[in-house]
Amino acid sequence: xxxxxxxxxxxxxxxxxxxxxxxxxxxxxxxxxxxxxxxxxxxxxxxxxxxxxxxxxxxxxxxxxxxxxxxxxxxxxxxxxxxxxxxxxxxxxxxxxxxxxxxxxxxxxxxxxxxxxxxxxxxxxxxxxxxxxxxxxxxxxxxxxxxxxxxxxxxxxxxxxxxxxxxxxxxxxxxxxxxxxxxxxxxxxxxxxxxxxxxxxxxxxxxxxxxxxxxxxxxxxxxxxxxxxxxxxxxxxxxxxxxxxxxxxxxxxxxxxxxxxxxxxxxxxxxxxxxxxxxxxxxxxxxxxxxxxxxxxxxxxxxxxxxxxxxxxxxxxxxxxxxxxxxxxxxxxxxxxxxxxxxxxxxxxxxxxxxxxxxxxxxxxxxxxxxxxxxxxxxxxxxxxxxxxxxxxxxxxxxxxxxxxxxxxxxxxxxxxxxxxxxxxxxxxxxxxxxxxxxxxxxxxxxxxxxxxxxxxxxxxxxxxxxxxxxxxxxxxxxxxxxxxxxxxxxxxxxxxxxxxxxxxxxxxxxxxxx
Numbered sequence: 001x002x003x004x005x006x007x008x009x010x011x012x013x014x015x016x017x018x019x020x021x022x023x024x025x026x027x028x029x030x031x032x033x034x035x036x037x038x039x040x041x042x043x044x045x046x047x048x049x050x051x052x053x054x055x056x057x058x059x060x061x062x063x064x065x066x067x068x069x070x071x072x073x074x075x076x077x078x079x080x081x082x083x084x085x086x087x088x089x090x091x092x093x094x095x096x097x098x099x100x101x102x103x104x105x106x107x108x109x110x111x112x113x114x115x116x117x118x119x120x121x122x123x124x125x126x127x128x129x130x131x132x133x134x135x136x137x138x139x140x141x142x143x144x145x146x147x148x149x150x151x152x153x154x155x156x157x158x159x160x161x162x163x164x165x166x167x168x169x170x171x172x173x174x175x176x177x178x179x180x181x182x183x184x185x186x187x188x189x190x191x192x193x194x195x196x197x198x199x200x201x202x203x204x205x206x207x208x209x210x211x212x213x214x215x216x217x218x219x220x221x222x223x224x225x226x227x228x229x230x231x232x233x234x235x236x237x238x239x240x241x242x243x244x245x246x247x248x249x250x251x252x253x254x255x256x257x258x259x260x261x262x263x264x265x266x267x268x269x270x271x272x273x274x275x276x277x278x279x280x281x282x283x284x285x286x287x288x289x290x291x292x293x294x295x296x297x298x299x300x301x302x303x304x305x306x307x308x309x310x311x312x313x314x315x316x317x318x319x320x321x322x323x324x325x326x327x328x329x330x331x332x333x334x335x336x337x338x339x340x341x342x343x344x345x346x347x348x349x350x351x352x353x354x355x356x357x358x359x360x361x362x363x364x365x366x367x368x369x370x371x372x373x374x375x376x377x378x379x380x381x382x383x384x385x386x387x388x389x390x391x392x393x394x395x396x397x398x399x400x401x402x403x404x405x406x407x408x409x410x411x412x413x414x415x416x417x418x419x420x421x422x423x424x425x426x427x428x429x430x431x432x433x434x435x436x437x438x439x440x441x442x443x444x445x446x447x448x449x450x451x452x453x454x455x456x457x458x459x460x461x462x463x464x465x466x467x468x469x470x471x472x473x474x475x476x477x478x479x480x481x482x483x484x485x486x487x488x489x490x491x492x493x494x495x496x497x498x499x500x501x502x503x504x505x506x507x508x509x510x511x512x513x514x515x
Contacts (some may be wrong), residue, residue: 002194003047005029005185008036008113010054010064010082016329017170018050018080018181020370025182030368031332048076049187051083053168057097057132058089065091077162077190078116078181084155084164085132089163094136098149103129105173108153112144115156116183118164124175125169126153131167163188166241197376201233204365204377208237215240217321217363218312220305221271223260225388226325226366229374232324232381233365235269243272243319245308247301250277250408251397254415263387272312276304284399284406290515293406297396307359313359322360326367329372333459369488391436392470400515404443415442416494417460424486435467435475440503440514448498457498460490461465465512473507 005027009015013297015031022029030044034051049070056063066086071075079087085095108126110117126147134152137143141162145154153166163184164226170178185191217234221227221244234242244264248257261271282294366374381421398414399406417439427432440461462483464476487500503510 002028002380003191005048005050005191006041006044006046007031007191008034008052008066008070008083010034010052010086011056012168014168014170015052016332016370018052020372021170021178021181022050022267023195023373025178025185026195027185027191028195029032029163031328034064034067034260036067038067041045041069042065046075047191048185049078050184051079051086052326053076053081053083055130058085058095061485074161076184078184078188079162079164080170081166081168084166085134087162087164088134088141088155088514089175091138091141093134093138093141095340096131096135097290098131098133106147106149106153106167108145108147108167110145110154110311112142114442115160115188116154116165116180117144118183118187120176120179121279125173126165126169126175126177127171127173128167146468160188162296164490189426195253197321197373197380201232201236201377201380205237208233208363208365211363212238212241212321214241215318215320216243216312216316217323218243218245218309218319218360219323220244221260221264222393223256223263223437224393225371225374225378225390226327228383228387229239229378229381230323230325230365231264231269232267232378232383232400235267236381238372240270242269243312244269244416245272245274245305245312247304247308248273248275248277248399249280249297249301250275251280251297251411252469252497253393253398256417259386263384267382271322272308274304274308276300279304281406281408286405290400293399293515294396296361297399302397309360311359320356320361322362324366325489326364328366328368328370362428381405389432391431391438392433394513401438402441403514410441413458413494413496414439414460417441417490420489421486422495424482424489428479428482430478430482432476433466435470436512437462437464439463439477451497455498458496459499459501460497461501461503461514463485463512463514465507467507467512470504470512473512475504475506478502 005022007018009027009031019029019031025231032041051066089095105125106128108124110122133150137155140158141155142158143152143155147153150166155164169175169180210249219230220228221231231244261273264271280300282291283300287293371506375388396398402410402414421439425437440463442459442461444459445456446459464478466472466476467473483502490497490500
């Protein structure tokens, strides 16, 4: 097992970013709650600890504490924001409420260019987010950087084992943030890089081969990034003992089932195809409420998939495993829910709703990866860009992009509009510049004029957003000429549409999808 940089989570909104940055630098890292037991952490073979930020004050009644095993381990420690304050407080220094809170960009003045600041400039901009600050250092510590409002914006122990920074090196707003983390890992902790996608792909394939053995494994394949990467891993691991199941709900994009089948056929993977569109349209008949749509689609998908899985089990007899594309953020959410009584965490679509008595063992090869890592892994495995760079697509499909009842006619109309929009984004070289783009069919009609005739037809909205991770998003400033061209094509080519509008709302306050 590889050595792990253990990130202890004290509740910062940026904690997962720390993990991602460490991995981007080539070091394996895992996130654990601050109250994880010594036994849980020892299993990870820790090589260094990073203490995250958090919303608490060290003087709060139930303030999170750094576990004793961190200090006993003798390993290098980097405290970030609250992690720094907890380190100082528990080792005998003094932290107090600051007269001035410090949020946003601040100028950092490096007083000693050693350790985490080795080979960095004497001044640069960092991202602060705190209202407490360190006033007095523990014995055996020294200040190595300051800001206007933090006399000890960065500190270290004289033996070089402990470092602390009041700012957030993990966010993109901190200049040289990656270099600070790299210095900690390489020059303070003296770690060797141990995390690359090419090595990982071979490791995952070997693990899957050993786990599945002579049995067969099934997967609900959508053609999206996650399930496609799992499919490639399983294909490499067990060949034709892997059976991907593709369920056509009738709510997919234009030509999508054919394109998915053709793509995977070209990769040597034969898909078990199920056309269940009639069944989905039947359960959606007359339904307008978006949550009810999602619920009915989810239940129907599970029923269809379960029935097909049982047919395959009966046919082959040795279908023992069910693979899923669960990612690390979903695992983290589940752990948080387990530890926080009554925590309301959404159920991930990969892991929720399947019958409890399902006679398969669950296989989750991506459970320690972030989305960007999954894409990098897919590239190593040889997946085409048409899959790896595909925009996110909702599980319920076009049903939640049709505001109002879902009918075959509405789906066909929306498929045509969406196809033109995406086709033109690609043609103009704009597709890869936006996080997500799609069309929405609105439940209204408006008057128009086509030739000498009055029309009374549908309105469609186009939506395109830019984003880092989908948590927040800004509307994409697409060129006016492009939007004009797309609107003309839609109105001229899609019968039943006489008006096109463009959504210029950011998230928040809006969501990316309309339903």
